[in-house]
Amino acid sequence: MLRISSPFGDRFHPILKDDKGKPLKKFHNGIDLIGDEKYVMLNTDKILGFSVDKDDINGNKIRVHLHGGYLLIICHLEYISKHIVEALKSTDKGVSLKKLNEPLFLGKMGTTGRSTGIHYHISIYRIKDSKYLNPDPTYKNLLTFEV
Numbered sequence: 001m002l003r004i005s006s007p008f009g010d011r012f013h014p015i016l017k018d019d020k021g022k023p024l025k026k027f028h029n030g031i032d033l034i035g036d037e038k039y040v041m042l043n044t045d046k047i048l049g050f051s052v053d054k055d056d057i058n059g060n061k062i063r064v065h066l067h068g069g070y071l072l073i074i075c076h077l078e079y080i081s082k083h084i085v086e087a088l089k090s091t092d093k094g095v096s097l098k099k100l101n102e103p104l105f106l107g108k109m110g111t112t113g114r115s116t117g118i119h120y121h122i123s124i125y126r127i128k129d130s131k132y133l134n135p136d137p138t139y140k141n142l143l144t145f146e147v
């Protein structure tokens with residue numbers, strides 16, 4: 001079973017410190033999940049497209065563009081599914097990924113980027129007002145997880 005190791009909202013950051021050396025209070029724009037289910041699959045047909053990225057903070061990051069103006073964002077993955085990476089390189093820009101008949105493998109739980117341990121970070125972002133929403137429990141309607 002996955003469980004939330006860090007909820008959405010204000011928290012003391014696990015790594016960053018303020019100028020007095022105390023943990024920095026910082027808004028957590030998603031939830032962190034830990035547990036044995038190391039493989040994450042997308043399980044919705046409300047998909048407009050994908051983008052993938054890697055940086056020092058978020059590590060391997062995948063963004064799923066959803067109908068209705070939302071982004072589903074997953075960070076710190078050990079790797080992103082080859083199927084998605086290859087499809088994004090191809091000329092159809094991942095169009096072939098949009099029609100899902102079964103859950104689509106997204107990637108493996110990891111600790112890339114600024115992270116203290118193996119976990120998923122999941123955010124849901126509303127584009128019209130640039131707002132992060134609490135992904136719990138909505139993420140359960142979009143994602144499934146496997147050991």
Ligand SMILES: [Zn+2]
Binds near residue numbers: 030032120
């Ligand atoms: Zn997080």
